[in-house]
Amino acid sequence: MMAQQPNPAPPHASPPPGMVACGVCGTESRQPNFKPAMPEQAPDLDLRPGQPLRGSMARWLQQCPHCGYSAPEIAQAHPAAAQAVGAAHFRALLNDQSIPPLARRFLAWALILEETGALHASAEATLQAAWVADDLAKADFSRAWRREAVALWRSGPPLDAEQTVRVVDSLRRAGMHEDAEHTARRLLDTSPPEAVAQVLTLELRLIEARDERRHSVATALPPPARRPHVSHQPSVKRGEGIRAWLRRLFGRD
Numbered sequence: 190m191m192a193q194q195p196n197p198a199p200p201h202a203s204p205p206p207g208m209v210a211c212g213v214c215g216t217e218s219r220q221p222n223f224k225p226a227m228p229e230q231a232p233d234l235d236l237r238p239g240q241p242l243r244g245s246m247a248r249w250l251q252q253c254p255h256c257g258y259s260a261p262e263i264a265q266a267h268p269a270a271a272q273a274v275g276a277a278h279f280r281a282l283l284n285d286q287s288i289p290p291l292a293r294r295f296l297a298w299a300l301i302l303e304e305t306g307a308l309h310a311s312a313e314a315t316l317q318a319a320w321v322a323d324d325l326a327k328a329d330f331s332r333a334w335r336r337e338a339v340a341l342w343r344s345g346p347p348l349d350a351e352q353t354v355r356v357v358d359s360l361r362r363a364g365m366h367e368d369a370e371h372t373a374r375r376l377l378d379t380s381p382p383e384a385v386a387q388v389l390t391l392e393l394r395l396i397e398a399r400d401e402r403r404h405s406v407a408t409a410l411p412p413p414a415r416r417p418h419v420s421h422q423p424s425v426k427r428g429e430g431i432r433a434w435l436r437r438l439f440g441r442d
């Protein structure tokens with residue numbers, strides 16, 4: 190992932206303590222020092238984490254106040270990021286006042302990831318923008334960005350069973366019932382792992398009931414099959430990013 194790329198800035202450019210130098214334009218700014226707290230609640234069916242992590246989205250990404258570059262750590266930038274940040278559609282997104290500012294930040298990160306070819310990571314960031322819209326009760330944005338996330342997931346490499354469940358959930362919550370049902374049944378036909386099959390069974394019930402609300406993984410899985418208790422899970426390493434953390438937590442790749 191691009192956030193792992195080394196910072197192209199020369200070492201003498203180290204900013205003073207508490208300040209971060211943008212990996213794209215070099216501007217120094219004060220950025221949140223995000224120390225994620227372990228979720229104490231089960232995640233949603235689309236793996237949005239439970240509280241307290243759930244409520245900390247305003248601190249998941251940094252954003253350069255000068256060029257608008259957004260990333261988990263803006264000190265690091267993929268070589269293609271500068272080009273992405275300079276593109277007309279990126280500037281248009283930054284200036285689109287109709288989109289809530291926090292959602293714009295996630296969509297900006299999604300655009301940069303898409304530009305670097307990281308389509309699944311871009312889908313993830315787009316889904317996170319939909320979570321911001323959920324919290325603000327902006328249903329039209331929630332649906333539109335879930336559809337975009339699905340399109341990005343499907344334009345990347347083949348998805349594993351757990352990621353396909355997230356596609357099903359995103360389709361359901363975006364009101365794309367037929368596609369959601371078709372995708373769920375096709376995955377069930379492949380005899381997926383038991384936990385995946387249980388979540389798909391719940392998804393099919395929700396789709397049939399035209400239920401577009403969020404539901405917890407805990408609703409789908411009986412207690413023995415639930416995720417191991419949080420105390421057995423690895424804690425979030427500083428700066429590793431929410432996606433890497435989720436990957437470790439749920440064993441996805």
Ligand SMILES: [Zn+2]
Pocket residue numbers: 211212213214215216253254255256257258
């Ligand atoms: Zn910048």
